[in-house]
Amino acid sequence: MREVYAAGVGITSFTRLDYPLSEIAAYSGMMAMKDSGLTQADHLYVANMGGCRLNHQSGLASAVVDTLSLCPAGAELIENGPASGASAIKQGYMAVASGLHDVVMVIGAERMREVNNLDATDFVATLSHPLAEYIYGVTLPSLAAMFTRLYMEKYGVTSRHLAMVAIKNQDNALLNPFAHLHQKITMEGIMDSEDAMTNNPYVSEPLRFFDCCPISDGGACLILASADVMKKIKKPMVRLAGVGQATDSHAVHERENPTDLLAVRKAAQESLKMAGIKPSDVNVAELHDAFTILEIAESEEVGFFKKGEGHRALERGETKIGGKIPINTSGGLKGKGHPVGATGVGQAHEIVLQLRGEAKKRQVKDARVGFTCNFGGFGNNVVCLTFVREN
Amino acid sequence: MREVYAAGVGITSFTRLDYPLSEIAAYSGMMAMKDSGLTQADHLYVANMGGCRLNHQSGLASAVVDTLSLCPAGAELIENGPASGASAIKQGYMAVASGLHDVVMVIGAERMREVNNLDATDFVATLSHPLAEYIYGVTLPSLAAMFTRLYMEKYGVTSRHLAMVAIKNQDNALLNPFAHLHQKITMEGIMDSEDAMTNNPYVSEPLRFFDCCPISDGGACLILASADVMKKIKKPMVRLAGVGQATDSHAVHERENPTDLLAVRKAAQESLKMAGIKPSDVNVAELHDAFTILEIAESEEVGFFKKGEGHRALERGETKIGGKIPINTSGGLKGKGHPVGATGVGQAHEIVLQLRGEAKKRQVKDARVGFTCNFGGFGNNVVCLTFVREN
Numbered sequence: 001m002r003e004v005y006a007a008g009v010g011i012t013s014f015t016r017l018d019y020p021l022s023e024i025a026a027y028s029g030m031m032a033m034k035d036s037g038l039t040q041a042d043h044l045y046v047a048n049m050g051g052c053r054l055n056h057q058s059g060l061a062s063a064v065v066d067t068l069s070l071c072p073a074g075a076e077l078i079e080n081g082p083a084s085g086a087s088a089i090k091q092g093y094m095a096v097a098s099g100l101h102d103v104v105m106v107i108g109a110e111r112m113r114e115v116n117n118l119d120a121t122d123f124v125a126t127l128s129h130p131l132a133e134y135i136y137g138v139t140l141p142s143l144a145a146m147f148t149r150l151y152m153e154k155y156g157v158t159s160r161h162l163a164m165v166a167i168k169n170q171d172n173a174l175l176n177p178f179a180h181l182h183q184k185i186t187m188e189g190i191m192d193s194e195d196a197m198t199n200n201p202y203v204s205e206p207l208r209f210f211d212c213c214p215i216s217d218g219g220a221c222l223i224l225a226s227a228d229v230m231k232k233i234k235k236p237m238v239r240l241a242g243v244g245q246a247t248d249s250h251a252v253h254e255r256e257n258p259t260d261l262l263a264v265r266k267a268a269q270e271s272l273k274m275a276g277i278k279p280s281d282v283n284v285a286e287l288h289d290a291f292t293i294l295e296i297a298e299s300e301e302v303g304f305f306k307k308g309e310g311h312r313a314l315e316r317g318e319t320k321i322g323g324k325i326p327i328n329t330s331g332g333l334k335g336k337g338h339p340v341g342a343t344g345v346g347q348a349h350e351i352v353l354q355l356r357g358e359a360k361k362r363q364v365k366d367a368r369v370g371f372t373c374n375f376g377g378f379g380n381n382v383v384c385l386t387f388v389r390e391n
Numbered sequence: 392m393r394e395v396y397a398a399g400v401g402i403t404s405f406t407r408l409d410y411p412l413s414e415i416a417a418y419s420g421m422m423a424m425k426d427s428g429l430t431q432a433d434h435l436y437v438a439n440m441g442g443c444r445l446n447h448q449s450g451l452a453s454a455v456v457d458t459l460s461l462c463p464a465g466a467e468l469i470e471n472g473p474a475s476g477a478s479a480i481k482q483g484y485m486a487v488a489s490g491l492h493d494v495v496m497v498i499g500a501e502r503m504r505e506v507n508n509l510d511a512t513d514f515v516a517t518l519s520h521p522l523a524e525y526i527y528g529v530t531l532p533s534l535a536a537m538f539t540r541l542y543m544e545k546y547g548v549t550s551r552h553l554a555m556v557a558i559k560n561q562d563n564a565l566l567n568p569f570a571h572l573h574q575k576i577t578m579e580g581i582m583d584s585e586d587a588m589t590n591n592p593y594v595s596e597p598l599r600f601f602d603c604c605p606i607s608d609g610g611a612c613l614i615l616a617s618a619d620v621m622k623k624i625k626k627p628m629v630r631l632a633g634v635g636q637a638t639d640s641h642a643v644h645e646r647e648n649p650t651d652l653l654a655v656r657k658a659a660q661e662s663l664k665m666a667g668i669k670p671s672d673v674n675v676a677e678l679h680d681a682f683t684i685l686e687i688a689e690s691e692e693v694g695f696f697k698k699g700e701g702h703r704a705l706e707r708g709e710t711k712i713g714g715k716i717p718i719n720t721s722g723g724l725k726g727k728g729h730p731v732g733a734t735g736v737g738q739a740h741e742i743v744l745q746l747r748g749e750a751k752k753r754q755v756k757d758a759r760v761g762f763t764c765n766f767g768g769f770g771n772n773v774v775c776l777t778f779v780r781e782n
Contacts, residue, residue: 001489022521052470052517053444055521056517057521058440058441058470059471059517059518059767059771061772062472062638062771062772063520063641065638065772066638067641070638071638071654072637072638073638074478074774075471076470076481076482077471078467078468078470079450079467079468079470080453080468081449081453094482095485098488099392126447127450130413130446130447131411246465247461247462247463247464247466250458377453380450380457381452381466383465
């Protein structure tokens with residue numbers, strides 16, 4: 001198989017965007033074209049979860065390939081719940097690695113704020129088990145809340161640890177002009193003050209408002225290319241060195257140990273092994289913190305910390321910018337936002353900037369190896385990517 | 392790249408199926424496993440267009456991979472409108488050809504009859520251009536009707552030619568136990584008799600009821616595998632020898648010549664060239680006859696007949712079983728049915744049976760080369776596959 005490189009990246013603000021879904025997607029694509037200097041692509045993948053339901057748009061990839069004047073290039077939409085973005089990157093990887101295509105554009109996009117919050121919550125809940133979870137009213141916040149409670153009891157994680165994740169990631173988001181939340185929060189304001197319960201009410205106990213990512217619109221793009229193409233465009237050589245994916249039982253209650261995220265563990269191992277990288281070699285990581293607990297749990301499953309010790313590392317500041325392994329420098333889903341189809345591509349966008357040394361105020365010094373974890377369902381389908389800076 | 396083979400095929404009846412979408416998909420997968428003798432797969436692709444909107448099911452691939460006990464194998468949903476099935480097969484091809492996976496299961500499934508016909512028509516219309524077509528009330532039958540009218544004026548196609556396609560394909564469907572329509576129709580009954588207008592009313596003039604495919608539920612599966620795997624399972628060596636894809640402008644009225652289906656032409660050429668096959672070498676083909684006119688137009692664009700002469704070949708019986716190039720021996724979308732996500736995989740299912748000599752009463756004698764055309768949007772994203780029997 002051929003080696004595969006990040007030739008260009010682009011992103012829209014993650015926020016409320018009152019443009020058609022296809023335009024949001026295309027805009028991020030144009031930004032990535034501009035970044036790469038490329039004006040054509042052999043194939044397009046579009047990651048999206050809800051266009052058909054939320055935006056009356058199916059065949060989205062065909063719409064975007066035309067908007068970007070890429071016809072007759074082929075195009076498909078890839079859906080893997082909130083992990084759609086990294087799944088689409090995996091397809092792009094295969095297309096270039098196999099030699100079938102030289103330049104593949106991967107765009108993730110979602111427009112969720114057109115509907116109200118309840119509809120958005122129901123929409124996301126459709127990725128739970130249709131017969132064992134969804135019909136009983138399970139939502140993603142409720143699954144995450146049950147997971148959090150078990151984690152608290154088993155490992156001693158407290159509400160204050162969860163708040164530390166939120167504060168760290170919203171601090172990082174303040175350094176990212178494309179992030180959804182530009183709001184400084186403090187332990188005093190969201191946990192300790194008299195009006196903390198008003199500022200930060202329970203969404204699904206023990207999860208509070210600031211433990212949950214916002215509902216965002218947005219698009220992000222990663223252009224993948226072969227080594228030959230990279231020679232021509234003269235961008236820094238950031239290689240997509242590892243791609244790992246694993247699934248777990250669809251219904252969360254069927255897992256032998258519901259605090260284990262086996263699909264994260266396996267996908268991370270597969271991705272790092274393919275890249276020849278140890279977890280301790282990773283310099284910067286974007287983990288899927290749709291809920292604050294997930295950043296802690298994933299930081300353990302990926303192998304940055306021992307199981308049950310992620311919250312201790314968090315306390316010690318090891319996951320901050322400047323710490324041992326900075327996590328979610330972009331702000332993460334929590335601070336940057338979570339337009340579901342765009343999220344995995346947005347994670348890759350951040351890592352490419354970091355490995356190029358273009359992350360400005362949030363730059364991790366000497367970052368050479370970056371990692372992303374994109375978490376589908378409630379951990380039932382996870383895709384992890386490892387990027388390595390070569391030159 | 393490695394060579395890629397059809398290791399197994401499975402299908403459900405295309406009809407109304409009152410089972411959850413994930414079960415329909417899984418059933419076809421189990422049938423293909425049984426056919427191949429394989430009990431595991433390294434990866435799963437699920438082609439589906441409307442689960443999120445019609446069936447309250449997103450993350451469908453994660454549901455199916457668990458239902459089939461394939462975890463931790465990775466899984467994604469592929470959507471490319473009505474061409475989702477062949478698009479998913481293309482991803483499976485890349486996964487095996489690249490060496491990333493040895494056995495890849497490709498399932499197409501759709502459950503459309505849960506909603507009423509108007510909702511289903513609106514749902515399919517969402518693949519038209521959101522700003523230039525959909526908001527003005529365009530539907531797929533109305534686009535097909537305008538296309539038909541132009542074709543009639545330009546090439547002398549008549550309503551009787553359209554009826555010939557319907558009669559031929561429903562005759563073929565009578566020979567296929569999995570087909571949706573088991574109903575013998577005649578020129579007398581649908582065109583000439585006194586009650587023909589009652590039997591066969593206009594849907595969107597000049598298209599009549601029997602010019603349009605039914606709305607179907609169904610699932611189909613194709614298991615793709617490397618040559619090494621094929622040696623173990625001892626199935627006939629049917630190779631996926633050519634994969635072609637092309638896009639065209641999203642809004643139909645923007646095409647320079649709206650009676651040309653350029654994406655069909657390019658995708659077919661690419662697929663046949665990759666396989667080293669001339670159109671005249673093809674022994675059996677499944678074309679995307681969602682509307683009768685499309686079989687005629689595609690038979691020309693693929694290169695079986697000259698442009699504007701497909702209806703003449705039809706008159707001469709050249710596309711019947713026993714004719715020069717039998718088209719839609721399965722019954723096609725018209726007779727077998729059109730569960731959109733399943734259709735492209737269903738086409739491959741028929742071709743594999745034909746090349747194995749397992750198509751029973753509808754068997755094309757000595758079929759060695761088979762071809763499928765899966766038509767997305769109104770011709771804006773087309774995937775063509777060429778299969779060759781090796782032993």
